[in-house]
Amino acid sequence: MMNAVGATPLIEQWSEAFRAVPQSAGPDWLQELRSEAARQFGVSGLPNRKTETWKYTPLRLLEQQAPSIEAAASASPANDDLPQTVVSASSGMVDILNGRLIGDLPETPPGLTLTPMADGFEAFGATLQRLLPAAELAGPANAFTALNTAFLDQGLIVHVAENTDGGSLLLRWSRLAETSARLDNFRLVVLLEAGAKFELIEQFESAPDSRGVLNVVTQVELAAGAQLGHVRVQRESEEATLLTKTTVGQAADSRYRYFGFDLGGGLVRHELGALLAGEGADTDINGAFVLDRKRHVDNHISVDHAATGCSSSQFFRGVLGGASRGVFNGRALIRPGADGSSVRQSNANLLLSPLAEMDTKPELEIYADEVEASHGATVGQLDETAVFYMRTRGLSEDESRRILTAAFCHAVTERLEDRDFAERIAGMFDAAMPGGLDSAGER
Amino acid sequence: MLKIKNLHATVGGKAILKGLDLEIGAGEVHAIMGPNGAGKSTLGNVIAGREGYEVTAGEVIYQGKNLLELEPEERACEGIFLAFQYPVEIPGVNNTYFLRAALNAQRKYRGEPELDSMQFLKLVREKLEVLHIGDDLLHRAVNEGFSGGEKKRNEIFQMAVLEPSLAILDETDSGLDIDALRLVAEGVNRLRAGDRSIMVVTHYQRLLDYIVPDVVHVLADGKIAASGGPDLALKLEEQGYTWLEQGGIKALKQEARA
């Protein structure tokens, strides 16, 4: 469908930017894919209020900033200018500054290879030719994937060989303060061969006065029996927009375990879609967020059960203070024939302020037999009886509220297997808790 | 220890306490009995400082201080402990963590050094042992999924750790098996000391076989309708509250005079 939205100045500006990009190296099919993607976003325009999946996430911040798309200057900032790492990963760290790989890639253990996208078309040609065009481009809902594809240049391919443990890798995404807002695109491809094991930890941070958009598309493929742990810790600035889309394709008996921790950001949207394509695949998607001020976090999760005997779980907790806004959309589709599936979904949210708002929507569609399903979504306030109970034991009102609120998010951190890491993340949540009544504004 | 004079209180705009007088001396144990809805829990909640329980007249003096001016946590730090009739579940907050935070908040208030986790654990183990409580409850979230009896034990355990000067037990004996009843009684008796006072709200005389009170009061229609020795509880057990209403109080008062 074509509509007038396609002609916004921002789309014009980006289409112009696309024409200005010198056709960089890469196979012919890639050039064609880029052109097709550019055509798509030129036609569809940005998502707007009428785009169902973006209804609650207006792009005002982005439209105000009108970020430009241009190749980032290669930079080599001092390590002190980059954020502290949230964890030390056994297989090293990759730095991505303003959407660009910087520094040298780490030496990796046998079985784990890291390849910049530009070099990947040789080593992973056939896989990329299949995978990259598989990302959906059509319609305003996919405008940012189309944009990401049109400007596809910076990227990283992570590959773990059959039956090997690739250890853990940290991706440190950072953005420095900039005078003008930019939109940076990055493509991440994660390939685990049969029986491989891997942990991917991503931290997203930006300098307090950094602005603009980081637009990351991640494509994960898990072969039979592969196991991927995926953690994301997001502490972007209040002016920063982070748009991420992850798709996970899962073969038989593979396991994907995700934890998303959102502790900051101006406008943050994460789309995560898992396709359980092989029998016995399992996906476990967890998230927690704490928001204050005018921050906005949108989690769009969708799990597609397309084979028998698969299980999926979605477990999200959110705390909203100030005038913040949260969106949770959890979809689970059990296709005909995906019998014996198990699907769980739980989403609970705490509103600390009368100005905060949460939109939560579970969508369960079951077309198979013998399906075990449970779901629940709540938006509520702190239990005042519990506050009183704690005060009668000597804890101050503020402290009681703080403990109760933090406990809400601990329900997610407790699900992490690594106890030390769980404690560190729990500590971050404790520190990020809006201070009880104070942040609630007029109350 | 505690002096309540002419206390009037409303809950949700409804008058519940209607001129209640009660005095508990240091080292004394007082039992409060009375029909359902008489205002026993209301009294406990007013003393603990619960929001929504409005005092419209009268005063509550605790250790010479005007209690009604203090926040609930200040009252706790001053040594008041309320064992809830319905203990509250707090999902996600570990029992041990909660109790240590509470104890340290109280110690800080009193200018005492806070306990580190080793010191605290040692204290907790001692208390568990004397109360014959297993340590499995420690690792769980506060009261979450506890059985009725486990919740009551947990209240007694908290009391043992916090060592209050004035403990109010609101039907801590309800829903307990015989062994647990003894355990609760033992917890209370261990706390008995010259400088501590205890107020036991109960419907059953049986608890008073284990915790022998100095005074038994009957709270009816928002007032103390009668007070007496331990035998008053026995008499109530025999006769029921209707006996009181039908002139039993007068008889009792005459008995007391004689």
Ligand SMILES: Nc1ncnc2c1ncn2[C@@H]1O[C@H](COP(=O)(O)OP(=O)(O)OP(=O)(O)O)[C@@H](O)[C@H]1O
């Ligand atoms: N929030 C409220 N709004 C209105 N009435 C209330 C409220 N809370 C308590 N009450 C009423 O106050 C009265 C006294 O209640 P309270 O809990 O103090 O009784 P009690 O003596 O402890 O009874 P029980 O032996 O059943 O525990 C009851 O009639 C009760 O319904």
Ligand SMILES: [Mg+2]
């Ligand atoms: Mg009661």
